[in-house]
Amino acid sequence: MMKPVRSNSPLTPEEFQRQLSDFVRQHFQSRAAQQPETQPADTGDESGARSGADRFQFNYKPRDIKAFLDRFVIRQDEAKKVLSVALCDHYHHVRLALEGKETPHYAKQNVILIGPTGVGKTFLIRSAAELIGVPFVKADATKFSETGYVGGDVEDMVRDLLRLADNDITRAQYGIIYIDEIDKIAAASTASGRDVSGRGVQTNLLKLMEETEVPARSPNDIAGQIQAMMDMTQRGRKAPSTINTKHILFIVSGAFDGLEKIVRKRLREAAIGFAAKEQPLETPEEVLNAAQTQDFIEFGFEPEFIGRLPVRVVCHALNTDDLYMILKNSEGSIIRQYEQDFAAYGIEVLFSDEGLRRIAERASEEKTGARGLMTVCERVFRDIKFELPSTAVKRFVVTPELVDNPVAELAKMLADPNLEEKAVARQVVEEFARRFREAHGIEIRFTEAATERLVAExxxxxxxxxxxCATRFKDFQFGLKLIVQNSGQKSFVIDRDTVEAPDRVLSDWVVASYRRSDHPDKQPDN
Known part of the structure; x- marks a missing residue:
């Protein structure tokens, strides 16, 4: 008996897929038929929508969302306002849709963010998604191709939403997809092969942004197909197979280098055409705020694609003051991470205001926005994080000198640990005075001798x-408030004598304030 002749030519992807499907069907579907019928969990569309409506509660107002974003993102006020309104409009509509009260012909408010790198675009979107409680996926537009063979498939982003939603179809269908570097797929008229990840990708994204059904399992994902078949054999029922993109919010962003030039050219020509004096737009942000749909089309976007991004926001570049405020006030400040890193070794790190300012100045020189903060901090703390955990140093202060010359300052710490201990103590005294002022509206200033005495003790x-300090000056908030009421004095100097006998000195001050209230023309002693 002759054996069948095997072809030496490799299988095409379609032939391999077909043979694998036949294999799985023969070996797994028969098992499913033999298993006793069980009552699976109700995963039908109707109950899914009902459970989705029960789980998804959106009652935020635009001010609520902006107030939350203010905690994490410095500046970008206009972007936060516009984004807050767009999110509220979208998710109020989603809530109504889940309740069966969907508004017909609703126009989805997909967003385009314009701005340089490191201004907080990604952080804005991620923070908003965490507040609302929806799955969030970030992707880079340059990683996609039209066919999915050269690069990624745009539908993979939707499947990633499903994965992050723990395979909850209903929840995945109102997630947020954020695509960065969108300006890189503007289709230029060149022979560089750009169109593979340009116009074709725009067309595929357009389908997602409108409304389409995306297979929950990729046709090219063999492992996923086998897993789906296994799930069916275990549950006795096929899981929902597609994800609808109607209520997925799409937010795209990019630096859009070259768009400013296009807008300026149009504005200049318009001014000449109407024989009017051109209104000067000083900053790049002002020019980009004037961008219209025709400018994006000239930049390289398809009219249908840019038309599906009606909400357009310009983010501002960050200066040194902005970077300083990020370090000092943002809940997502990078210094929190370094505090935790050193705390893991039992080391306390204190950041002086001057030290934070110097880090911000160095980061501004990097020209990468907030990302420069990480670059500078990594450079400053590289050797310190390596050396200090193995030494007796348990505290240190980040000063301008440390930022400028970390190697030399590290050598000083290692040579005399007590020197750094004193520097930390001085920083704590200054911090105590600052917090006292913020809490009570009264300024206290420690003399050099007073600080030295506190540190030594x-x-x-x-x-x-x-x-x-907390123990020594525990009654000062009450005594000083009496003095303020009696005399109006709001600034006090803490000297060495006050440190050594705080109760006696405070009592003398209070008595003197009553005397001054009886003789208002008398000048205060302190």
Whole structure:
């Protein structure tokens, strides 16, 4: 008996897919038929929509969302306002749709963010998604191709939403997809092969942004197909197979280098055409705010594609002051990470205002926005994080000198750990005075002698300066408020005598304030 002749030519993807499907069907579907019928969990569309409506509660107002974003993202006020309104409009509509009260012919408010790198675009979207409680996927537009063979398939983003939603189809269908570097797929008229990841990708994204059904399993994902078949054999029922993109919010962003030039050219020609004096637009942000649909089309976007992005926002570049505020006030500040890193070794790191300012100045020189903060911090703390965990140093202060010359300052720490302990203590005293002012509206200033006395006593008693100040001056908030009421004095100097006998000095001040209230023309002693 002759054996069948095997062809040496490799299988095409379609032939391999067909043979694998036949194999799975023969070996797994028969098992499913033999298993006793069980009552599976109800995963039908109707109950899914009902459970989705029960789970998804959206009652935010635009001010609520902006207030939340203000905690994490510095500046970008206009972007936060516009984004907050767009999110509220979209998710109020989603809530109504889940309740069966969908508005017909609703125009989805997909968003385009324009701005340089490192201004907080990604952080804005991720923070908003966390607040709302929806799955969030970020992708890079340059990674996609028209066919999916050269690069990724745009539909993979939708399947990623499903994965992040723990395979909950209903929840995935109102997630957020954020695509960065969208300006890189503007279809230029060149022979560089750009169109593979340009016009074709725009067309595929357009389908997603409108409304389409995306297979929950990629046709090219063999493992996914086998998993789907296994799930069917275990549950006795096929899971929902497609994801509808109607209520998925799409947000895209990019730097759009060259768009400013296009807008300026149009504005200049319009001014000449109407024989009017051109209104000067000083900053790049002002020019980009004037961008219209025709400018994006000239930039390289298809009219249908840019038309599906009606909400357009310009983010501003960050200056040194902005970077300083990010370090000091943002809840997502990178210094929190470094505090945790050192705390893992039992080391306390304190950042002086001057040190934060110097980090911001160095980061501004990097020209990469907030990303420059990480670059500078990594450079500053590289050797310190390596050396200090193996030494007796348990505290140190980040000063301008440390930022400028970390190697030399590290050598000083290692040579004399007590020197750094004193520097930390001084920083704590300054911090105590600042917090006292913020809490009570009264300024207290420690003299050099007073600070030295507090530091020496803390080291002698092996007590933290923070605890020593809290104990030593526990009654000052009450006594000083009496003085303010009696005399209006709001600034006080803490000298060495006050540190050594705080109760006596405070009592003398209060008595003197009553005397001054009886003789208002008398000048205060302190």
């Amino acid at each position: 803390a080291i002698e008693k092996k007590q933290s300066v923070r605890d020593l």
